[in-house]
Structure formats: structure tokens, C-alpha cells
Amino acid sequence: MAESSLKVSVVGADHEVWSGEASMIVARTVEGEIGILPGHEPLLAILASGEVRVTLSNGEKIVAEAADGFLSVANDVVTIVARKAELV
Template structure:
């Protein structure tokens, strides 16, 4: 079975790397699903979105809330580079809920804090 070599990184650390069956990322142009054999592409991540990686070993999907960044696909290698990355298992749900409440009460023109809080909750498996 063909697989993708995937790396999910932030400036501070490598968050996840390994073989995957599929990667799904939200870009500024919409959602993109990447399978083995995908054409080369470079995309800009939607700030405050969730990246989903389905490991090739059949393990649980890797979900991560990401901030601004980009991804590239070339020769069955996928690199996801984001300024902020928080894995599902690292997310403090109570903190994310507080951040969402604060973002909603601020009524700011910039929707980024709200998108980031919602992404953290979605990555943690909480419906929002």
C-alpha cells in the first residue's frame, strides 16, 4: 500500500512525523485531502483550523489545531509547517472554552482568536 511521509512541525518542535494514508488540511481556499500520488502543491493553512492525519499503521487519527502556516506536497512527502501547533492530546479543554468565551465577548473585528479557540476544541473532540 502506498503511503505518505508526513511531518507536522512548529518553530519549537516536530509535533508528529511518520507514514500516513491521508492528510486533510484547511487552506485559505478550502479543505484539501491529500492521498498518495497527489500532484505537487503548496498551500497556505487557514489560521485557526484543524489538520487531520490518518496514520498508515491504522492507529487513531492525529488531530492538531494549527495557526498560520503552510503545507507542501511533493513526491508523496507532506510537510505541514505552522506557527502554532497543538495536538489533540495536549489541549486543555477548559482553557480552550475560556478562550472561546473571551473571543466571543470581545466582539473584535478580527475573528482569528475565535477561529483558533474553536479549532482547539474541534481537535480535542469537543463539538462547538
């Protein structure tokens, strides 16, 4: 059985910060930190200012700072849209 992954896009107000496939996402929402794995239920959450940590399938990690936006999850597609976002 093939390992599933997430299709991820991190977008700032005027540009795409990062996109690709990942095995896990951790982000801070106004209700607390949340982890997203393949198969996660659909979700729409308001982002709090903080790190978005992306773990790739090879174990490499990508970190972005994001503020004032939202996170959407549906069908293993994660979209993070923020007023301010940049790779750390």
C-alpha cells in the first residue's frame, strides 16, 4: 500500500511561500496548536501568529512564520493563507 501524503500550499498576501508534499503539518491556531496528518477530517481554522512546521516524507523540516490568516484542510490538501508569511 502506498504511503499517502498531504499536498500543502503556504501563501502570503502577495506570493506563494512554499508548496509541495508533506507527511505532517503543525500550525498554531487561535484555539491552540494543531497537527495535520494524511486522512485528517475537513477543517477550517483561524491562524494565530507563529510557526507553521512542515515535515516532508524524507524527514526534512521546513518552517515558516505566518500571521493573520486561515488554514484549510480537505481531501489531504492543506492550504495556509496568511497576511504575512515567510520561510524561517
